[in-house]
Amino acid sequence: MAKYNYTAQDFKSDQEVRWCPGCGDHAVLSAVQKALPDVSEVLDYARERYVFVSGIGCSSRFPYYVNTYGFHGIHGRAAAIATGVKVANPKLSVWQISGDGDSLAIGGNHFIHAVRRNIDINMLLFNNEIYGLTKGQYSPTTKLGSVTKTSPFGTVEHPFRPGELVIGAQGKFFARTIDVEVKLTSEIMVEAAKHDGTSVVEILQNCVIFNDRTHSNITDKEFRDERVIVLRHGQKMVFGKNSDKGLVLNGLGLKVVTIGQDGYTLDDVLTHDAYEPNPGVHMMLVNMEYPNYPVALGVIRNVKDSTYDDNVRDQVLEVQRHAKITCVDDLLNSGETYDIK
Amino acid sequence: MAKYNYTAQDFKSDQEVRWCPGCGDHAVLSAVQKALPDVSEVLDYARERYVFVSGIGCSSRFPYYVNTYGFHGIHGRAAAIATGVKVANPKLSVWQISGDGDSLAIGGNHFIHAVRRNIDINMLLFNNEIYGLTKGQYSPTTKLGSVTKTSPFGTVEHPFRPGELVIGAQGKFFARTIDVEVKLTSEIMVEAAKHDGTSVVEILQNCVIFNDRTHSNITDKEFRDERVIVLRHGQKMVFGKNSDKGLVLNGLGLKVVTIGQDGYTLDDVLTHDAYEPNPGVHMMLVNMEYPNYPVALGVIRNVKDSTYDDNVRDQVLEVQRHAKITCVDDLLNSGETYDIK
Amino acid sequence: MDKQKAVLELDEVVIRFSGDSGDGMQLTGTLFSDASALFGNGVSTFPDYPSEIRAPQGTIGGVSGFQVHIGNKKVNTPGDYCDVLVAMNPAALRANFKWVKAGGTIVADSDTFNEKGLQRAGFKTDDPITELKLEDYKVVYAPITSLTKESLKDTDLDNKSIVRSKNMFALGMVYFMFDRPLNFTEHYFEVKFKSKPRVIDANKKVLKDGYNYASNIQAIANTYKVPAATSIPKGKYRNVNGNTATAWGFIAASEKANLPLFCGSYPITPATEILVELAKRKDLGVKTLQAEDEIAGICTSIGAAYAGNFAVTSTSGPGLSLKSEAIGLAVMTELPLVIVDVQRGGPSTGLPTKTEQSDLMQALWGRNGECPLVVISANTPSNCFDAAFMASKIALEHMTPVILLTDGFIANGTEPWLIPSMSQYPAIKAPVVPEGTTNYMTYARNEKLARGWAFPGTKGLEHRVGGLEKDFLKGTVSHDPINHEKMVDIRAAKVAKVAEYLPEQEVFGAQEGELLVVGWGGTYGHLLTAVQEMRAEGKDVSLCHISYINPLPRNIVDVFKRFKKIVVCELNLGQLANHLRMEHQQFNYLQFNKYQGLPFTIIELKDKFNQILGGK
Amino acid sequence: MDKQKAVLELDEVVIRFSGDSGDGMQLTGTLFSDASALFGNGVSTFPDYPSEIRAPQGTIGGVSGFQVHIGNKKVNTPGDYCDVLVAMNPAALRANFKWVKAGGTIVADSDTFNEKGLQRAGFKTDDPITELKLEDYKVVYAPITSLTKESLKDTDLDNKSIVRSKNMFALGMVYFMFDRPLNFTEHYFEVKFKSKPRVIDANKKVLKDGYNYASNIQAIANTYKVPAATSIPKGKYRNVNGNTATAWGFIAASEKANLPLFCGSYPITPATEILVELAKRKDLGVKTLQAEDEIAGICTSIGAAYAGNFAVTSTSGPGLSLKSEAIGLAVMTELPLVIVDVQRGGPSTGLPTKTEQSDLMQALWGRNGECPLVVISANTPSNCFDAAFMASKIALEHMTPVILLTDGFIANGTEPWLIPSMSQYPAIKAPVVPEGTTNYMTYARNEKLARGWAFPGTKGLEHRVGGLEKDFLKGTVSHDPINHEKMVDIRAAKVAKVAEYLPEQEVFGAQEGELLVVGWGGTYGHLLTAVQEMRAEGKDVSLCHISYINPLPRNIVDVFKRFKKIVVCELNLGQLANHLRMEHQQFNYLQFNKYQGLPFTIIELKDKFNQILGGK
Numbered sequence A, B: 001m002a003k004y005n006y007t008a009q010d011f012k013s014d015q016e017v018r019w020c021p022g023c024g025d026h027a028v029l030s031a032v033q034k035a036l037p038d039v040s041e042v043l044d045y046a047r048e049r050y051v052f053v054s055g056i057g058c059s060s061r062f063p064y065y066v067n068t069y070g071f072h073g074i075h076g077r078a079a080a081i082a083t084g085v086k087v088a089n090p091k092l093s094v095w096q097i098s099g100d101g102d103s104l105a106i107g108g109n110h111f112i113h114a115v116r117r118n119i120d121i122n123m124l125l126f127n128n129e130i131y132g133l134t135k136g137q138y139s140p141t142t143k144l145g146s147v148t149k150t151s152p153f154g155t156v157e158h159p160f161r162p163g164e165l166v167i168g169a170q171g172k173f174f175a176r177t178i179d180v181e182v183k184l185t186s187e188i189m190v191e192a193a194k195h196d197g198t199s200v201v202e203i204l205q206n207c208v209i210f211n212d213r214t215h216s217n218i219t220d221k222e223f224r225d226e227r228v229i230v231l232r233h234g235q236k237m238v239f240g241k242n243s244d245k246g247l248v249l250n251g252l253g254l255k256v257v258t259i260g261q262d263g264y265t266l267d268d269v270l271t272h273d274a275y276e277p278n279p280g281v282h283m284m285l286v287n288m289e290y291p292n293y294p295v296a297l298g299v300i301r302n303v304k305d306s307t308y309d310d311n312v313r314d315q316v317l318e319v320q321r322h323a324k325i326t327c328v329d330d331l332l333n334s335g336e337t338y339d340i341k
Numbered sequence C, D: 001m002d003k004q005k006a007v008l009e010l011d012e013v014v015i016r017f018s019g020d021s022g023d024g025m026q027l028t029g030t031l032f033s034d035a036s037a038l039f040g041n042g043v044s045t046f047p048d049y050p051s052e053i054r055a056p057q058g059t060i061g062g063v064s065g066f067q068v069h070i071g072n073k074k075v076n077t078p079g080d081y082c083d084v085l086v087a088m089n090p091a092a093l094r095a096n097f098k099w100v101k102a103g104g105t106i107v108a109d110s111d112t113f114n115e116k117g118l119q120r121a122g123f124k125t126d127d128p129i130t131e132l133k134l135e136d137y138k139v140v141y142a143p144i145t146s147l148t149k150e151s152l153k154d155t156d157l158d159n160k161s162i163v164r165s166k167n168m169f170a171l172g173m174v175y176f177m178f179d180r181p182l183n184f185t186e187h188y189f190e191v192k193f194k195s196k197p198r199v200i201d202a203n204k205k206v207l208k209d210g211y212n213y214a215s216n217i218q219a220i221a222n223t224y225k226v227p228a229a230t231s232i233p234k235g236k237y238r239n240v241n242g243n244t245a246t247a248w249g250f251i252a253a254s255e256k257a258n259l260p261l262f263c264g265s266y267p268i269t270p271a272t273e274i275l276v277e278l279a280k281r282k283d284l285g286v287k288t289l290q291a292e293d294e295i296a297g298i299c300t301s302i303g304a305a306y307a308g309n310f311a312v313t314s315t316s317g318p319g320l321s322l323k324s325e326a327i328g329l330a331v332m333t334e335l336p337l338v339i340v341d342v343q344r345g346g347p348s349t350g351l352p353t354k355t356e357q358s359d360l361m362q363a364l365w366g367r368n369g370e371c372p373l374v375v376i377s378a379n380t381p382s383n384c385f386d387a388a389f390m391a392s393k394i395a396l397e398h399m400t401p402v403i404l405l406t407d408g409f410i411a412n413g414t415e416p417w418l419i420p421s422m423s424q425y426p427a428i429k430a431p432v433v434p435e436g437t438t439n440y441m442t443y444a445r446n447e448k449l450a451r452g453w454a455f456p457g458t459k460g461l462e463h464r465v466g467g468l469e470k471d472f473l474k475g476t477v478s479h480d481p482i483n484h485e486k487m488v489d490i491r492a493a494k495v496a497k498v499a500e501y502l503p504e505q506e507v508f509g510a511q512e513g514e515l516l517v518v519g520w521g522g523t524y525g526h527l528l529t530a531v532q533e534m535r536a537e538g539k540d541v542s543l544c545h546i547s548y549i550n551p552l553p554r555n556i557v558d559v560f561k562r563f564k565k566i567v568v569c570e571l572n573l574g575q576l577a578n579h580l581r582m583e584h585q586q587f588n589y590l591q592f593n594k595y596q597g598l599p600f601t602i603i604e605l606k607d608k609f610n611q612i613l614g615g616k
């Protein structure tokens, strides 16, 4: 029984979309606009309940293009602004849009603290491994050795793996998708919205101008199926064009096997448990890198825990239940007072 | 053949130590002053090669008390200042002193980025789970539900586990000690100094005034042996007053067993491998919490990798080897120029 | 020493309690001032504590002081110099003797004046009195520690607790000296230690024994009586410090605006207590978020303001620096926000526990671009309530960030406060856009030039804001040159227009004449006292104490032009004076500046004013 | 249209290339200006690009422009209005037509003026010329796209590459119009595409075909010749933009000071290129650290300065806001540090790609406490080299942070630069404390009031610095009130003293008279041109362009008092004027302000000055 009957069109604003032709951001925008009608039905959110908050960067122009409330903040501060929005009005569905520079360079602190607090916002991390808007400097996710405007002889820094950092900051929800996989992205958006707490979605996004094809060795159509694995809770960890490859346990680590070879059967293949609180396996999954492993897409971690905004609300209600002070006059007259006659 | 023959006394400055009587910082200071003579011999560091950099907080007064170079920075920025010192002069032995608030609240971003870059500094994290200097507000490591000045009804935030965050930020060295264990602390300081790259040492430190006994359920003498395990590379993971308890693998996790019970022998007990690059087991070890597990002390992770400062130096040398431009006049006259006659 | 004993009546008296950080001097002073307030005196207090929590016992670095000024009428400052100094150890004497009036009384715990104590405090001889040239002072050496032990030897308190009670013995002595009843303080013990009757009894006993000891010995020459004030308005009072009053002012504004209060903040001396006070008020629905840093503090508040809460953020100078960029965002998005800066000694970390007025220029200009906002200040501890309320009203009604400047002196100082009723305060009406409004233009403005504030969640008002330049009406991004010029102008005009809604500047004293003293912020009590005293002496001096700094009151030029000379007095190098030079260049502004981390003294002010008057 | 064809000689001409972000207009303009410079013209250029990387093709938002001004003598600005506009599509025409001189020439690619193109650009009719009222302009519609395709149809380039070459066709046309030789540009192709001979040939062909096409058609009325300048000093030149010159100025200072250069920075428009330029210079041992944010940028630099490197940090307005707190630390620790702020349109994110001068007050005052430092500015693209050098020299010799203000206009603009020799530059002698010094007092000062700089690693000079107030000599922490007052004074005195070591203020034009135009920073070229032209017209106007803003030059009062009127011209609301009111209240400062994200025009300046002269 659809209540709102929104379509993607309802979430398109009248603003001209200004990303470069071919930029991965277009696909993500469209995936989100496709997902929001579903989110509305599943969670009973009217359109005006959505707020999109961003920092600064190409990706951070996103809120202008979504026909609801939006806040285009300052560089790196999206998580803090989004946190304020959510705590101020917990009924809002808050979506944070942020690039790899915005959320992991200048915004790294707000990022890890939002995740730690488990505030109920959905963070979309557009990871193009470059600063797009400022025209091509390396970011904290740029691969070691990359030549960029500010690293003419190659970078000398180990990049973050966003999923690993999220888990290190006690993250309860982490998913990964790629810009071109609009359907998968939409599906993940709905899952992120449903999760209570901070949902981090890393989007491997292509910047055609300054970092073209940085993800191509896993995203290119011809071998994508062989190099990514889409994880879904409760399903076997299989991948490959013929679904003939799988992940099995190997001591304390994971191993890729071909089903039917070397004695491995489908039964040996791990079943994905996104709900497991212990981060051990999730950590291995987020860290899988090509060529040793397929890169994991889908909802990798999805663990229930108390959220900051719920805790705040509960505490206020609890205190108010026993409150002796109920207005400012009470407050001013509370405690030690005396009369001058 | 001792070269310097320093004693702890050589590292005491003429400044009056101003921490509260009973503060855990005193013991740490003394442990560091005891370790530095050893570091000097092992690594051939003259006293003037040490630089202590801190932020703001009670613990951050540390540099005043060490008789060498020191920089008492601003709140949260110690890691950034220390990074600048090290890159400017890689010959210096740089020690960062910082509280849980200084390094994980306001300084969280510089903390994770220094760790990610693997810059060769030694970070001592004084974790008293409180803001001492500002008189008792909760910090990002304060236990959930704690009543402090700014959480009169208990905190509502999940605390960071520093070791977990370090690993999430690709940390290569993490150790833990407790303030009162001066000998262990000294030993760890020497290891931290020997490690090339960012060495993070978490010190469970008592703030007698604002958070007294926060670590006492593991640090109190009467049961300390039963509740902590001191890890040393290559040694069995055993603990307990009678060294009769050990850690064994249990599926994907760890389990505490009593040696000689339920069929467990010393052979079943894990041997600590601090050098293992894969963070899986280290993650479990840093996350062990009382009462389910003993709390791990000692050097938990100690992995070799290239450091930022070495990479910078190598790159400069490499470029200079082929350089055509060797002075500013060369530079000004390089590229497109033309003559007006 | 004079051995006669009598009860002398005084108009006012200043007492300074000083001892080690662990000696409980803050509590002792507070109890004395509370008792005096309850008794009906005019009271003003100021704590003076070190930036260490507990420096090593017995050292100068660890000395903590608390000064109380009581009078038979309203007193406006904690007093320049004290009549009586209580020194619990040699370090306290050494750190504070220069604050004792010539010939004043010093009560010292003789038990601590042993070799070790003297040496720790840096004395070179065993005769501190001679060493400090205090021979003409009345020094009362009392073995306070041993008498306290003696007093409590029959209780079951442990030794540490017993020794810790010595401050109550000293307080008892002071109560005798000033002829104060003990019952208020006894009542305090009863409430504080409700469940521990033995602790109540012990404290009462020590207090009483101290009182009796003082009455028995011959060393205390006179007892003094400061009669209750008669000129003080009747009514219900409480003592309040500036930080509490600030916090409560915000809560009051939130009630009047009918909007939930949100405070995103990060602790910093001396502003932390505002956050602490707000965190307590979950009963009134206040939401506080202790952020990971100052930037997150203000950014969460900006987010909350966007979402429709009344948002504030509290900090001190270094934190204001960190908030600069985000303040610009609040200016551009034209959201209501109050930023309170409790100023301390700068630059950089500076003197964190000392007072100063050196953030005014930062408040006015510390942001990129042409980025105007409202700057107002608070004058006294209790005035912080009204100042916070007004800051909030302006922010909410004019849709602008407001910086409220207080300082360490009034933030920590206390004074009695005639408790107001909220019915005396005006309503606050923010330009909230009602649901159902059609064609909402995000940057369309009302008569105050304030834009309409639409809350997320409201159907039909969906809109986007941000830090890029805005279209004049629609609020969409605009790179148009002329639009930018218009927006720069209108942002300035909106702030300037606030003056039309503010009270005119008042002058204390004659409305025209020889010398106009101009001040702002926490120097009010000192400037007022100096001007009052000089006027009583027949000098032609008036006071113009400015609360509204940007925009300045609309009649300020009228005020200035009626005086022959203007002297701007500040605890900085002349920041208000410079602001006035920019705004009203036509006047000549003399300056009197002090920047020692300390308030003015009345004496130095009067000297300066007399010199100006004389030098005409 | 006039069908006659002739070669007319002109003194100067302004050409604006405009097209889609992807059309290569920046390159086209640069090639034209390089060719003109090589030819011997005076040249000044200014790129004007959108804040989007590539907005949707054909829209106004995506238009990128590049203006070139060439003359037969030195030209000081890129010109107010252009004589010739090249518009590669309708959006470019629409966005730029208002910058064409009345009756000027417009060259347009007729292939793009189809229905879709016109509509995207927001035209309502199919006749843009009438719609924009350009009937009196000389419009040359040329099918540039199709002719380019035609020209390259026999090459093996793919279609996309072929179409992308159309800018070279247009450039060829312009070369014909201005009688420019092709060989400089051909040489460029040869170097640029060294390993791709076919690409070289293709580019040469398109360029030539464009040239020939223009010479063949009758539409181009005249060709113009701007003779080489004769007044320009002879020597070796290069074109340089402000950001490159700034970076190189720092490297030069590092060489002269014999200290390694360290730059901790974070990218931000329009300052990023300074970091980019420095990152290239590993050959000269420059260390750049792209930090995680601006705060880490400056803090790594402060660490590097403490460790004995010459440290700088680069940013724009919002980044300067973020650095505020750490700048205070540099002031307190008295370490040498240059902070360069490439100003852009504010407040907040504002207009990131546009120019403005609105960070002056922030540079002066944007920090907590009394926190003085040196503020200087650069005037032109090439002057950035000298300004950066001087900022460095002051920082290093006086042990103080220095803020260097440039702006988007000069940072991106280019001009020919007579390459200096480093032998012309003075030595830089920082007060480095030599090993072996005994009794090093961290805050003891030399005649400049600079403290001694001791490098970690040096035996015997171990010391501690930090943000708390420092003891006057020893540099240990001091909470002493009098010491604080002394330190506030000496920090101010140290900065004030810098004036003694700086050149006196010079005046262009008469040294006394009617009207003194006062300016600072990147408006130099425009102010100079306006004053030059008016003086040529016999008007009594002189120019005082201030590079040293704090402290002001020591003779500034002498300069000011020799003129009847002073007008301060700035791209802000009057920040320098206000600074002057604070520093030298005795003068009356008229103001001329513009804040549209654009430079002044000569026309509006002259109008204003004439009006002031007329209105005396």
Ligand SMILES: Cc1ncc(C[n+]2csc(CCOP(=O)(O)OP(=O)(O)O)c2C)c(N)n1
Residues within 6 Å of the ligand: A056, A057, A058, A059, A060, A074, A075, A098, A099, A100, A101, A102, A103, A126, A128, A130, A131, A132, A133, A134, A139, C325, D266, D267, D268, D269, D294, D318, D319, D322, D349
């Ligand atoms: C305080 C501040 N510092 C720097 C900038 C400049 N800046 C804008 S966006 C950006 C980085 C963009 O990279 P990312 O966040 O990865 O977003 P993308 O453009 O790649 O989507 C930078 C450095 C700024 N706007 N504000």
Ligand SMILES: Cc1ncc(C[n+]2csc(CCOP(=O)(O)OP(=O)(O)O)c2C)c(N)n1
Residues within 6 Å of the ligand: B056, B057, B058, B059, B060, B074, B075, B098, B099, B100, B101, B102, B103, B126, B128, B130, B131, B132, B133, B134, B139, C266, C267, C268, C269, C294, C318, C319, C322
């Ligand atoms: C910019 C800034 N913000 C806030 C402060 C106030 N402040 C000083 S230390 C501190 C926290 C201290 O806690 P921690 O880092 O854990 O150190 P500890 O005192 O516990 O050793 C705070 C909030 C400051 N000095 N500067």
Ligand code: SF4
Residues within 6 Å of the ligand: A018, A019, A020, A022, A023, A024, A025, A058, A059, A128, A132, A133, A206, A207, A208, A209, A210, D053, D054
């Ligand atoms: S520069 Fe890169 S990230 Fe930015 S809009 Fe263009 S393609 Fe996308």
Ligand code: SF4
Residues within 6 Å of the ligand: B018, B019, B020, B022, B023, B024, B025, B058, B059, B128, B132, B133, B206, B207, B208, B209, B210, C053, C054
């Ligand atoms: S307040 Fe706590 S952390 Fe600070 S010095 Fe005292 S005991 Fe140590």
Ligand SMILES: [Mg+2]
Residues within 6 Å of the ligand: A057, A099, A100, A101, A126, A127, A128, A129, A130, A131, A132, A139
């Ligand atoms: Mg990016």
Ligand SMILES: [Mg+2]
Residues within 6 Å of the ligand: B057, B099, B100, B101, B126, B127, B128, B129, B130, B131, B132, B139
């Ligand atoms: Mg702490």
